[in-house]
Each structure stands twice: as structure tokens, then as C-alpha cells.
Amino acid sequence: MVKRKRKHHVVITGCFKEEFYEILKTTHESIGHGGRDRMISELSRKYKNITRCDVEVFLQLCEPCQLKQKGVDLIDFQSHPDGKYKFILVYQYHLTKFIILKPLEYKRAEEVAFNLIDIFTLIGALSILQSDNGREFSNNIVSNLKDMWPELKIVHGKPRHSQSQGGVERANQDVENMLTTWMQTEKNSHWSQGLRFIQLMKNRALHSGIKMSPYEALFGCKVKVGLSTSNLPKEVVNNLENVEQLLEIFEKK
Template sequence: ITTASSVTTSSETLMPITVNNNMKLKNDFINKILRIRNESLNNPVFTLERYNQTIELINNAKLKRSEDTSIKYYVPINEVYDAIRIAHSNIGHRGIKYTLKEIKKKCANVTEKQVKLFISECNECKIKRAKPKNSSKLVVRPIISNDFNSRGQVDLIDMQSSPDGKFKFILNYQDHFTKFCILRPLKSKTAAEVAYNLLDIFTTFGAPAILQSDNGREFVAKVIEELALIWKDLKIVHGKPRHPQSQGSVERSNQDTKQLLGMSYQK
């Protein structure tokens, strides 16, 4: 383990925030972890937490022979905030588990409690947590599929805020039984372009018995007619707009896709 005065990475790309706000968050973070550490050290009782900290220090101090010869840094207390901030941003503001895994690649002494404290104060994560959730008390009957291609779910991901050249949307098609996803870039969400890409997927993997979507306005009559002309037995149903649970799996896939794309953009 090597001591370093600062920890940086070439993939550091951060959302713009004011310097004053960032310094305030950093100082508050340092004060909190110092207070937690002092409370633990001043406690005469050898608590489970202190035991775990001691074991972690012992494990970190051991020289381990392995194929991984990468250097890990011991981060000074005044650099812990920046180290966590960089790792958390590089993975697209994912949760505690993934942030800790990312930071452990380079840093030896950052703890899960410190990561948890940082994420609890992360502004972008606060915005995500503050998004209104569906408060409806109506129970939606879960959809059950018994075989591949028994039901396909399709949705559009709006990428107009961060387009890739001419491509501004992503068509996300998921087999409901296997959760296998197919993504197609779209220049627009017109019926013709959506239908063309769906037909390309169907001619490769086969058509589903039921095609489900809650994007009724995107899937206009022309799309339905073109698909129905080729597959006579194809049914097209629409998910309930106020109850996204009927499209829950593909909606979660949309969020995962956005997070992974955000990570690749930052790198």
C-alpha cells in the first residue's frame, strides 16, 4: 500500500457545480467522518464496529500474493471526499455497493460507512430519490410469460438531451420471459422508423405472440397495420399509462441502459 497526497483518475468527468457548494459539502463530510471516528476511538467498549475496523486494517496491512499487482493508495482523511466523488461519478451515480467496488480498485482504506454518508448527501442522488412514485393503491395483476416470444415489450428511451449524432432515441425491445433486451438507435420516433426496426428484430429472433407497449402515441395506426400485415396472429396491447408495473421490467431496463450509457460517456 502506497501513501499518496491526492488520488486522481484520467476518467474524471464531473457534473458542473459551484466551487463554494462543493467545498461546503466536502468540509461537512470530513467533519462528520472525523466525529464518527473520534466517537468510536473514545468509546472504552470494544464494539463490533471497532472490531470490524480492526480486522479491515489487519487485512489491508497483509501482503497478499496474487496476479493483481496494481497499486492501491492509502487516502488521507482530507482526500476521502474527492476519492468517493470521482468513483461515484464515474459509474453514473449508482448505489453504495457499486461505488464501494469501484473505489476499492484504487483506494485501500475507504469504508462502506464513508461511502454511505457521501451518497446520502449527493445532490444528484437526492434528485433521483425525490422523484414522485406511483401512489396508486390499485393492485396490478402481474404478467406471467411461459416461453420465449410469448410476449414482447417495447419502449422508447428519449435521448434528445444527449444525442449521438443524428440518433436521438433508443428502441428497447425485451422478451418478457427471458428478459433478453435488444436496443436499436433511432433518428426519430416516427411510425415508419419504429416499424422498420421492429421488423428487423422480428425477422432475426421471430415475432412474439403478443407485443406490448405503453407508448400508444408512438405506435400509431401505420405501425400496427404494417406489423399485422406480416404476422396475422400478432396481438398489440397497451400498458396502462398510470400503472407502469405492467411494463415494469422494460422500464427498469431503460434505467439500466441510461446509467450504462452515462458511464461510457464519462469515460
């Protein structure tokens, strides 16, 4: 048991792992299903051995929270096809707000599932998949995911909150606006190429809800964009052409 210095401060104590779930559940409900950072702040006032990882695992098991934000959605670009691509898959992990964008040829559950497998094997799979494209479509996605990856256990969650629905629509509109701006700026009509850059811009920007960028929330560090994000002066970076020159700079320090 550890006490804070002043008498009027609360006692911070440890707890057994068997107690974690009930403590997390009680705390979570007491703050109105608040997010990770609010839970960590609240728990740190009383307990010393409940970690950020414990909180994140619990939040993945909280169905009301899983249903607050979408998992996957589609943007229809049939009016502006880019060769074979006519749709955009928008995937977002609700805890970190990290977004992944992928061009699709068709609006088919099997193609969506194939791309989701690519995402899940890179950053891990969620427990509940929420989609605004209809229950039958979402169930077909889950069915295809099970066929491709039998050990994967995932269920479809139905959107329940109008506020979340509005958030999805705003996010999709944001992607469309950023993509249009990119095409105009780069004078490039191939929006499937621009998706990667829009994805990076979204993930490196500060998110007001989590008070950090989605990239930082997921990976624990800021985005690196080669030497341009290093501590080297810009004029030095611009003149670098090979690794030998870079090593010379570090040797001088």
C-alpha cells in the first residue's frame, strides 16, 4: 500500500488481478462509459497496478463502447472511377481513431473481407465489427472473414447511436474533401494513389477526442517521415545525398 504525502489525499493501493474486471467495470460505468484516458486518470487516483493495457483490453469487451464508433464503412466513388477502382473502404479502430483507407473495385463483402484480413494481420483484429452498410452485408463480411481465417472470432455490431452515425458521415466527408484537395493540388486524377497520403494526414493530425494523434495513440510515438522529421536543420537535410554524408554529420556531433 502506498500513501500520498498529505493526509487529506486519498490512499493509492494495489489490487489482485481477480478484482480487475469488477474494478474496471465499476469505474467505467461511474464515468458514463468514458474513454481510455478518462479511465486511466480515474483509476490512478486509487490503484497503482492497473495498466493502460488492462484498460484497453477491458474497453474492447465493453459492447456499448464498441458500438460507439464504426469499424468499417464504404464511400461510393462510382461517379469518379479511378480505372478499376470505384469504392473506398474506410476502417477505423475506435480506441485510437486510427484510420486505414483502401481502394476497392466492387462493393462486395468478399473483397471487403479480403482487405480487412490484410489490416487485421498488420495491427490486430477487433472483437466487434460495426458497419453502416446493412446487417446482411456485415454478416456476409463476418462469414467471409471466418472462411479466410477460421480461428478469428468476430461478431457484427449494429449501429445504435445517431451521434455515432453523424460522426461516420463527417469522417467520410472529411476523407472526400481531403482527397479532392489532393487531386487538385497534385494535378492527379488517380485518387487511389492519393488515399495513402490522406490516410497519413488523418493519422498524424491531433484528434480532439483523444488529445493526441491517432498514430501516437496506436504506436506510442510521432510519425516519422524520413530525415525531414529529424532534428537536423532543413538546409542540411536538403543537401544530403548518401549515407556517408549522414554519418559524417553524426560523427561531428
